[in-house]
Amino acid sequence: MAYYIGVDCGTQGTKAAIYDPDCMEFLGEGYAPHEIAANERGGREQDPQWWIDALNTAMETALASLDSGKRKMIRGIGVSGQQHGLVILDSGKKVLRRAKLWNDTETSGANQRLIDAAGGPRGVIEKIGTAIPVGYTASKLVWLKEHEPEVFGRIAYVFNPKDYINFYLTGIIATDAGSASGTGYYDTINKEWNDTMVSLIDPALKKALPPVLGDTEAVGPIAAAVAERFGLDRNCIVAPGSGDNMMAAVGTGNVEPGIATMNLGTSGVLSIFTDQKPVGYPEIIQIQNSIPGGWIPTICTMNATSASTAVQELFTLDLAAFDNDMAAAPIGCGGVTMLPFFNGERTPSLPSAKGSITGLTMTNFTRPNLIRSAAESVVFGLRWGCDLLREKGIAFRQLRLVGGGSNSAPWRQITADIFGADIIGVRGKEAGAFGGIIQAMAVCGEGSVPDLCARHIQLDERKQAHPDRGNTEKYEAVYRGYLDARKQLYGI
Ligand SMILES: Nc1ncnc2c1ncn2[C@@H]1O[C@H](COP(=O)(O)OP(=O)(O)O)[C@@H](O)[C@H]1O
Numbered sequence: 001m002a003y004y005i006g007v008d009c010g011t012q013g014t015k016a017a018i019y020d021p022d023c024m025e026f027l028g029e030g031y032a033p034h035e036i037a038a039n040e041r042g043g044r045e046q047d048p049q050w051w052i053d054a055l056n057t058a059m060e061t062a063l064a065s066l067d068s069g070k071r072k073m074i075r076g077i078g079v080s081g082q083q084h085g086l087v088i089l090d091s092g093k094k095v096l097r098r099a100k101l102w103n104d105t106e107t108s109g110a111n112q113r114l115i116d117a118a119g120g121p122r123g124v125i126e127k128i129g130t131a132i133p134v135g136y137t138a139s140k141l142v143w144l145k146e147h148e149p150e151v152f153g154r155i156a157y158v159f160n161p162k163d164y165i166n167f168y169l170t171g172i173i174a175t176d177a178g179s180a181s182g183t184g185y186y187d188t189i190n191k192e193w194n195d196t197m198v199s200l201i202d203p204a205l206k207k208a209l210p211p212v213l214g215d216t217e218a219v220g221p222i223a224a225a226v227a228e229r230f231g232l233d234r235n236c237i238v239a240p241g242s243g244d245n246m247m248a249a250v251g252t253g254n255v256e257p258g259i260a261t262m263n264l265g266t267s268g269v270l271s272i273f274t275d276q277k278p279v280g281y282p283e284i285i286q287i288q289n290s291i292p293g294g295w296i297p298t299i300c301t302m303n304a305t306s307a308s309t310a311v312q313e314l315f316t317l318d319l320a321a322f323d324n325d326m327a328a329a330p331i332g333c334g335g336v337t338m339l340p341f342f343n344g345e346r347t348p349s350l351p352s353a354k355g356s357i358t359g360l361t362m363t364n365f366t367r368p369n370l371i372r373s374a375a376e377s378v379v380f381g382l383r384w385g386c387d388l389l390r391e392k393g394i395a396f397r398q399l400r401l402v403g404g405g406s407n408s409a410p411w412r413q414i415t416a417d418i419f420g421a422d423i424i425g426v427r428g429k430e431a432g433a434f435g436g437i438i439q440a441m442a443v444c445g446e447g448s449v450p451d452l453c454a455r456h457i458q459l460d461e462r463k464q465a466h467p468d469r470g471n472t473e474k475y476e477a478v479y480r481g482y483l484d485a486r487k488q489l490y491g492i
């Protein structure tokens with residue numbers, strides 16, 4: 001008998017869950033939040049130590065009910081982490097500064113300068129198979145070189161948040177192809193660091209890049225101090241892990257054509273596995289490497305539950321009351337349209353955009369309409385990206401919905417109606433963490449990732465929603481209204 005731990009280091013907090021594959025049950029779970037240091041210029045940063053503190057708390061909580069014998073039966077840990085964040089260490093492996101995060105738009109000017117230097121978006125795609133939206137690691141390095149050259153000059157290691165967690169767990173520095181594909185200097189088609197993009201940032205950076213592990217190649221065994229802290233066996237291995245979207249794809253069975261994963265978390269994400277080399281895609285679609293093999297063309301918006309939470313907090317409602325109001329408002333919110341760009345936006349590329357609400361009248365200016373318009377607008381943003389994927393022939397037969405927003409019955413129905421697609425949830429604590437568990441099991445020889453997905457992923461029938469044809473038709477007009485409002489304000 002063996003147990004596995006999955007960890008997800010998200011933007012708002014870190015989760016840990018312990019899984020018993022024989023009983024297909026979770027033995028424990030834990031969570032601890034982390035703060036975000038924000039500035040008015042769009043800066044969004046976290047100290048990597050905050051992730052470690054949260055990880056320790058989450059792990060301790062998750063392990064609390066396991067006696068020492070059971071703790072020793074934990075064979076592997078797989079970590080899923082917020083993508084793109086820039087973690088830099090000096091030659092003594094000490095953190096050089098706070099990590100700039102995926103949702104940091106302070107670096108958007110630097111991103112544009114890098115894209116221009118690479119020959120525009122198409123020049124970037126020729127080199128690495130994907131465009132680089134605002135938020136990718138590359139732009140943060142360019143920004144750092146411009147704004148903090150002394151710090152930049154001391155970089156000895158550069159990697160992403162998940163890799164820092166693995167470094168804490170093992171003492172070893174490495175990354176994986178999925179994470180690397182979100183940096184902006186990794187060739188997603190040929191699966192190797194791209195010298196040209198690296199040199200455009202700075203040729204000296206090359207020596208700071210970590211080795212890229214295979215999909216089921218362990219980082220190594222857990223470090224002695226960490227094993228002792230949690231009472232784990234020294235032979236417990238740490239799997240390579242990956243970015244949260246790759247791991248959520250695994251944790252929802254999105255490892256074969258036909259399944260799509262949508263995450264309504266801080267960010268809004270839609271990813272669809274493909275085994276066909278993804279060439280000629282629109283620039284706004286991120287091409288990312290999937291675990292295992294293949295690719296997951298991905299759309300990521302910057303405002304999902306971050307936007308809904310802003311509205312929820314404005315009205316000081318709990319989630320049940322918030323959902324009730326969402327359900328009470330009509331489709332289209334009586335003409336109220338929200339553009340939820342509270343954090344700027346990257347899909348479409350509008351890093352300096354602000355949130356706005358249009359179409360208000362004396363009669364439609366109600367709390368339920370404002371709440372529902374937040375939920376609808378988040379889904380419209382993803383629908384816009386999805387239509388671009390559909391144009392490329394990427395189709396799906398089922399949308400597996402995860403993230404905090406998937407707990408909301410009205411939001412699920414809104415999503416099903418706007419997409420005209422069947423929605424289902426996935427049982428378990430957290431898709432990214434469960435992806436980590438499946439990957440750790442694969443690394444420990446329990447089966448291939450697709451086989452393990454087939455055996456262990458349990459769909460959640462309680463979180464189903466099916467499109468109502470009448471609603472879907474009504475939404476077509478409302479969606480056009482959303483696109484018009486966006487075009488009027490931002491020309492896109
Ligand atoms: N029933 C619900 N209705 C609406 N929103 C919800 C509901 N349950 C959770 N959420 C939202 O989900 C958010 C958390 O989402 P989560 O996916 O855990 O975020 P992340 O992984 O990005 O940190 C919460 O802040 C909350 O706003």
Ligand SMILES: O=C(CO)[C@@H](O)[C@H](O)COP(=O)(O)O
Pocket residue numbers: 009010011012081082083084102103135182243244245265266267269300
């Ligand atoms: O940047 C992306 C994807 O490209 C985001 O999905 C981040 O990876 C953050 O994830 P959450 O904290 O919202 O789960």
